[in-house]
Amino acid sequence: MLLAVEGALEGTRIFGVLTSPARYEPEGSSSLVWRNDTFEVFTLDGVLTAGAHATSEELRVQLVLDVDGEVVGATSHDGECTVTVESATATALDGRLICRGLRVAGGTGRIHLDGTFEASA
DSSP: OEEEEEESSOEEEEOOEEOSSOBOOTTSEEEEEEEOTTOOEEEEEEEOOSEEEEOBTTEEEEEEEEETTEEEEEEEOSSSEEEEEEEEOSSEEEEEEEEEEEEBTTTOOEEEEEEEEEEEO
C-alpha cells in the first residue's frame, strides 16, 4: 500500500504489511489494516465492491501516523475520500483512493491522500 500525504502533513508512506486477522468478503463487510515499520496504520473498513465509492458510515478510511513522535489520526466516513476498487475476486482486491480535505484529529488541519492498495489470500 503506497500513500502520498499532502496538506497539513506531508510525505509518502509505504504500508507493506497487511495485518492479521484481515477480513475480506466480496460483496460483504471487510476490514483490512496495513502497517509499516514504524507502526503507522492505514485501514479500509466496510463494504468493498468493484467500482468507485465515497466514504460513508458503511465505508471508512482511517489513518494513524507518527509525526515527529506524536501520534496523529484521521478518519473519513463522510465523503472526503473516494475508494475505487479496480479488481475484486474471492481471494484478491486492488484499487486506489483519493481523499480531499480530510480533517486531522486534534484540529491540526486537513490533509489530502492519494494511494493504491492491494490484498490477497
